[in-house]
Amino acid sequence: MSDDGATIDGWVCPMPLRDQPNIVMGHGGGGKLSAELIEHLFLPAFSNEHLDGLGDAAVMDLPPGRIAMSTDSFVVRPRIFPGGNIGELAINGTVNDVAMAGAEPKYVSVAMILEEGMPIDELAWLVQAMAKAAETAGVQLVTGDTKVVDKGHGDGVYINTTGVGVIRDGIDIHPRNVQPGNVVLVNGTIGDHGMAIMSVREGLEFESTIRSDTAALNHLIAALLDAEIDVRALRDPTRGGLAATLNEFAAAGEVGVVVDEMKLPVDRAVASACEILGMDPFYVANEGKVVVVVPPDQAERALEIMRADELGAKATQIAEIVVGHPGIVVAKTAIGATRVVDTQVGEQLPRIC
Amino acid sequence: MSDDGATIDGWVCPMPLRDQPNIVMGHGGGGKLSAELIEHLFLPAFSNEHLDGLGDAAVMDLPPGRIAMSTDSFVVRPRIFPGGNIGELAINGTVNDVAMAGAEPKYVSVAMILEEGMPIDELAWLVQAMAKAAETAGVQLVTGDTKVVDKGHGDGVYINTTGVGVIRDGIDIHPRNVQPGNVVLVNGTIGDHGMAIMSVREGLEFESTIRSDTAALNHLIAALLDAEIDVRALRDPTRGGLAATLNEFAAAGEVGVVVDEMKLPVDRAVASACEILGMDPFYVANEGKVVVVVPPDQAERALEIMRADELGAKATQIAEIVVGHPGIVVAKTAIGATRVVDTQVGEQLPRIC
Numbered sequence: 001m002s003d004d005g006a007t008i009d010g011w012v013c014p015m016p017l018r019d020q021p022n023i024v025m026g027h028g029g030g031g032k033l034s035a036e037l038i039e040h041l042f043l044p045a046f047s048n049e050h051l052d053g054l055g056d057a058a059v060m061d062l063p064p065g066r067i068a069m070s071t072d073s074f075v076v077r078p079r080i081f082p083g084g085n086i087g088e089l090a091i092n093g094t095v096n097d098v099a100m101a102g103a104e105p106k107y108v109s110v111a112m113i114l115e116e117g118m119p120i121d122e123l124a125w126l127v128q129a130m131a132k133a134a135e136t137a138g139v140q141l142v143t144g145d146t147k148v149v150d151k152g153h154g155d156g157v158y159i160n161t162t163g164v165g166v167i168r169d170g171i172d173i174h175p176r177n178v179q180p181g182n183v184v185l186v187n188g189t190i191g192d193h194g195m196a197i198m199s200v201r202e203g204l205e206f207e208s209t210i211r212s213d214t215a216a217l218n219h220l221i222a223a224l225l226d227a228e229i230d231v232r233a234l235r236d237p238t239r240g241g242l243a244a245t246l247n248e249f250a251a252a253g254e255v256g257v258v259v260d261e262m263k264l265p266v267d268r269a270v271a272s273a274c275e276i277l278g279m280d281p282f283y284v285a286n287e288g289k290v291v292v293v294v295p296p297d298q299a300e301r302a303l304e305i306m307r308a309d310e311l312g313a314k315a316t317q318i319a320e321i322v323v324g325h326p327g328i329v330v331a332k333t334a335i336g337a338t339r340v341v342d343t344q345v346g347e348q349l350p351r352i353c
Numbered sequence: 354m355s356d357d358g359a360t361i362d363g364w365v366c367p368m369p370l371r372d373q374p375n376i377v378m379g380h381g382g383g384g385k386l387s388a389e390l391i392e393h394l395f396l397p398a399f400s401n402e403h404l405d406g407l408g409d410a411a412v413m414d415l416p417p418g419r420i421a422m423s424t425d426s427f428v429v430r431p432r433i434f435p436g437g438n439i440g441e442l443a444i445n446g447t448v449n450d451v452a453m454a455g456a457e458p459k460y461v462s463v464a465m466i467l468e469e470g471m472p473i474d475e476l477a478w479l480v481q482a483m484a485k486a487a488e489t490a491g492v493q494l495v496t497g498d499t500k501v502v503d504k505g506h507g508d509g510v511y512i513n514t515t516g517v518g519v520i521r522d523g524i525d526i527h528p529r530n531v532q533p534g535n536v537v538l539v540n541g542t543i544g545d546h547g548m549a550i551m552s553v554r555e556g557l558e559f560e561s562t563i564r565s566d567t568a569a570l571n572h573l574i575a576a577l578l579d580a581e582i583d584v585r586a587l588r589d590p591t592r593g594g595l596a597a598t599l600n601e602f603a604a605a606g607e608v609g610v611v612v613d614e615m616k617l618p619v620d621r622a623v624a625s626a627c628e629i630l631g632m633d634p635f636y637v638a639n640e641g642k643v644v645v646v647v648p649p650d651q652a653e654r655a656l657e658i659m660r661a662d663e664l665g666a667k668a669t670q671i672a673e674i675v676v677g678h679p680g681i682v683v684a685k686t687a688i689g690a691t692r693v694v695d696t697q698v699g700e701q702l703p704r705i706c
Contacts, residue, residue, distance in 0.1 A: 030592025031697035056450035057423035064417030070410035071462035097409035109424035162515035239383025
């Protein structure tokens, strides 16, 4: 259960489906049970002019120009965690990926793989969370798909979202555009999402609950672009964490990255959880953070703009791009040493998103 | 194994990944193992200018106008079957859904949920099948995602594809446009896909193997539109079969549909398999068929155009749209009786696509 007032306890599905409390194989069969699921559960939550057409494909207008397209499947466990749930995460994650190309996210598709036995009331609750997240982000859920797999071949629900957005003229945001002298900003504390999930799984308790940072970052990014900040690169440090993002910048731009470890914003409870579990916040997934690379003379203004958004209240500069050691990320530690921050080989946190 | 020369036996993955023959959790972790999977397995197969950018989102040009967007997850079992495989199906299915809106499919995203233990050589083989299917359909695979779930929470691989296409000016194809007097055409035999899958599962053997009809129908549909056939509605009768499609037309157009059962093209082995398993070809899934509704005076020309395409060699007229019994589909049987063809309630064939 989420601890932010969004709890499924006592919540009642507005339209019980043929008195069936759980998903059965027939809900994926393309017959009447499928139709009921769509009409009574998905449509009331997601309703809009495009979805209501209910064609094999949604039909929408798009202004001319370049589009950005991104897809992600979400398999996070548990499905409901402090600060969020798989439905909200699925919307925010894809909205963010589209926004990272400097695009305004417009339309999102939703495809669910349901496991036989999934409680329908929980599904309906997650669907409402998706609708709310879409509204906050300002995107429309225009087309969808539901499949059902037999028990033991899924895990309740897996959600795929694919997003399409429109890129404004003149924008070219890409890690290859990162240049020596640029500085690296982040909009707040790192590691929150990953450690929120891990704390639940491991049963860790702290004075304050660690909450996922899941959020849609498109409005914050739009504010930077509206102000004509010369954004070189944007990335949301999800799987692989900040380390993966900075290494990607180093590789794509053929530059070095120097992180000031003392400046990394890490919540105290997150730091404690990392210590207990032997993890490094550098590698822990975030779901509401964006790493922004800008020329040094625009850093202050960019930080001001980010801080004006509640998702960027703790925005800060964390690193510099350098000519030396191209392709390599190093961190200056508290005692003045430097260490190489490589990407990890395998999995630090399975099924984190 | 497919019986059309496309067999995985003896096939060798061109680039073994760290000598790991099977998917491990780390392949979904966003670290080096993930990167290797992308660089050595997906990129060589799918390579194109958009994908090679490897951003969170792909960036593409689109002409101005309306776009069509469709998403589908594929969970078919077995993954490789006579006439096709889950990879090919995932491309063709989404290409077809976009084409059913009268759009030219252009870009497709691919998201895989891999189960721990999935053989990497089979995955690579499926990926090559996807690349080949995309080439045949003329679409680009522009962005992707890979997640790994622990053993017992998946089934080898589930594939989501989402497609975007561009609708030519003046086109308005939708089941609501179906009108009394219109006629209903189909491009070939029905029930092939569903019975190919069921025959494998049930171990049925016939003189000739029943093969899935999986195919991309966008070129056939483009030929109809190029010829300025006044296409009222298009639908690929997948899950729920022809019965679901005709009932959708009846409901959306508030019209009746009268099918001439004697004219339904059904392969002899498919008919036998249906009889043995107690199934009705009306309800069996197709993956390479399109139901086309046109005004009666254009039926002959439409059939000629369809027959000129190898996917439409057996195109034929199967039904008429009538004023009577709105919302209801009836079939005239061989002995001159009529029966109502309703949609099924639940699942006839689980995990058929």
